[in-house]
Amino acid sequence: MSKKYTGTWNSVNEHEVPKWYDGCKFGIFIHWGIYSVPAFAPRTWELGAVETNEEWFCNNPYAEWYYNSINVGKGPSYEHHIEKYGKDFSYEDFLPMWKAENWQPQKWAELFRKAGAKYVVLTTKHHDGFCLYPSEYTDFNCEELGPKRDITGELTDAVRSEGLKMGLYYSGLIDWQFANDPIFKEEDNFGNACPTFEYADYSYNQMKELVDKYHPSVFWNDIGWPKQSEHMMPYFLAHYYNVVEEGVVNDRFNGLYHDFSTKEYKQGEANRKEKWEMCRGMGLSFGYNENEGDDQLISVPDLIHLLVATVSDNGNLLLNIGPKPDGTIPAEQEKRLLALGKWLEINGEGIYDTSCSAHLPETAGDGVQLFFTAKEKDLYVFIEGLSKEENTVLIPGVKGSAETLDSTLNVQCEETKEGMKVRINGYDKEKHIICLKVKDGE
Template identity: 70%
Template sequence: MNETRYTGTWESVKQHTVPAWYEDCKFGIFIHWGIYSVPAFAPRTWELGEVDSDEQWFCNNPYAEWYYNSVNVGRGPTYEHHMNTYGREFRYEDFIPMWKAENWNPGEWAELFQKAGAQYVVLTTKHHDGFCLYPSEHTKFHAGRMGPCRDITGDLTEAVRGAGLKMGLYYSGLIDWQFANDPIFVEGENFSNACPTFEYADYSYKQMKELVDKYRPSVLWNDIGWPKQSEHAMPYLLAHYYNTVEDGVVNDRFNGLYHDFLTKEYQYGKADRTQKWEMCRGMGLSFGYNENEGDDQLISLPKLIRLLVATVADNGNLLLNIGPKADGTIPTEQVKRLLTLGRWLQVNGKGIYGTRCSKRLSEHRADGTQVYYTRKGRDLYFYIDGLKEGCNVVSLPGLHRTVTALNPALEVEQDVSENGLRLTVKNYRSDLYLLGFEAAGQE
């Protein structure tokens, strides 16, 4: 039992440490589902961080969940699509009756996440459009009385926890286009155009506290930033959260003032082996469901598994997003990736879950292979990527004892010498993806 009692000061709050469960879990599911799932449109342009976040980015935004702003900027592919498909008089809010979630089964979602090997889930409870996926006491603009007409957050929280997973909640703390909806053309306008009133600062504070008190989320995931007008209240809000949720953890999007873990989004941000961090991304270029992203446009299975392993080896967690359709079904191409990742983790997860950074850095070798390292105590784990079909020989300098393949079906010969370990894998197939090995006592 944690006996620490936090008070509303930075000195007190900054005593908080990352809970062991978040260090151990490694893999979570992000969910972007909302009004924007009805138009389900965005152009396929770039990954975040690949180009400057200027007018070119915001007028060609690949994030379908930014549909409101992508129309509001008045030019670009999404604006043209909206004008041609729905017309100038059709408002974003007119999509709400079309979002019925008629085929949604939260228990099926939770079962899928469990099969995927995820250990936690983070749901967008309010994105930048301001529509809440729970019956908030502070607005009528919510899914309890409009659209699906149900407490999506509560129903999913119950199902996820029933499946033995941790439940986290996302909240757009800085931006709410129901309060201030000037179009955003450059990154700086995320802050300068975003809800500059004390009224909104109070509203976002109350809603964040409401989420804590009502659902007790294990992760409190704030987006973009926090209203300047209520920065002084942030220590109390965080203290209240930690006192309410003993194993709670928060991200770093609080105006640079505080974090438990850092975030990286696609190419924006960087890995930091000295601090806990989290990689979040969609399976395609968008978080919300985008009808333009079919199976061929999503991350490939080898790249997805490599992303998980590389992230964990560098002290990170992977928060992989799903974008459900408006009816509540998850696209089959997304389901395929989750189930394949889950099957791989059933075989290779011993060197993923509960591990920490190894002192050995990841290796990208001249022959095209990569080796990633993790550890548990003094036990070393490593994963080999880039192998070819059939027989492969891999040398591992610095390892002077035999190792154990995590996949017992592998045919492996081992030769130990003063130069290290020489592995011969005789029966590699591409559908095995990265191969995991345990080197007991060799960290």
């Protein structure tokens, strides 16, 4: 019988990260909404590369922040909006243009499975306040307006039919339908956030509504939780864990609670002692940005590197897609998902259901990088930076014999005082990072 939680901090603090979340390693984030229509943001910096002050918010590379990026009254997005749509064209005027006329949720779910993802997180309400599900607390939702479909419900069914876990994102602290003073610096996220008890109740009711209606395996809150209702936080968490036995939440709860911590682009830290998650878009934006074509997105080798480095450091990778307003996933994004899936078909044994190894990532000879994961008594060694068909790599401090997960490679091992010397034949650059399995190697 599963544990029943009560609405106290002592009770919910007993919750542990479920095994499925620790083992799944790779998920798909989806930012899709009204902001997908203008699909505009300047290409500036990764989050965390510069201070999140006025310079950041007036040059915001996040297309999903378009509402605020024109609300600040200056900068590239504001100038673009005035030139293309005019001063009297409001953000909400984009809504009738978002029809999702070519959306096929089952095709999305099939793609996510082929990409090797094990879970999906959909933005059910971003900061603009528009709900991607039929909420009983507002008519500002996708069944009443825009697509006129239950996007959350349809995608949840499709994702689960492919054997994947379904998670939901909710903007807990910010809703520009309630308070829309422009945000110029990081502290404005909290200082200008919805200050009323009315919104605190509204957001609480909607979060509980999402839990009761869709039973999300991940509840991914963003920015924070209204100060006016912090006392209700442990009750919400207890209710969620009681409804969803293997549920898990992130760390954006005013610093009061988390199951796992988050790193977004360069903001946040990896943590080998505690579960964490890296989230990022394929470009600099989460929402679809027409300024980010194939050449501006993360390359396939860099994407595989990001997954391996994240998993070897005890993290999960939550990789975002930004669909077009018609419901299609841009070809350049789909291409990367399929390439990652193809790599995981060969090397996934060293990724899924592994744990953080005692061996730290290191650079071997010739600039070759080594990453490590572990599973029971076996050690998995990822080798990045091979450039020739025949390679010799020393893996320091590791002894035993290794086999490759790629049957087209030929591997020979030799024990030395320094560690395992591995000769690899048959490598080509399309294999990217290769994985060796060392039995009883941990």
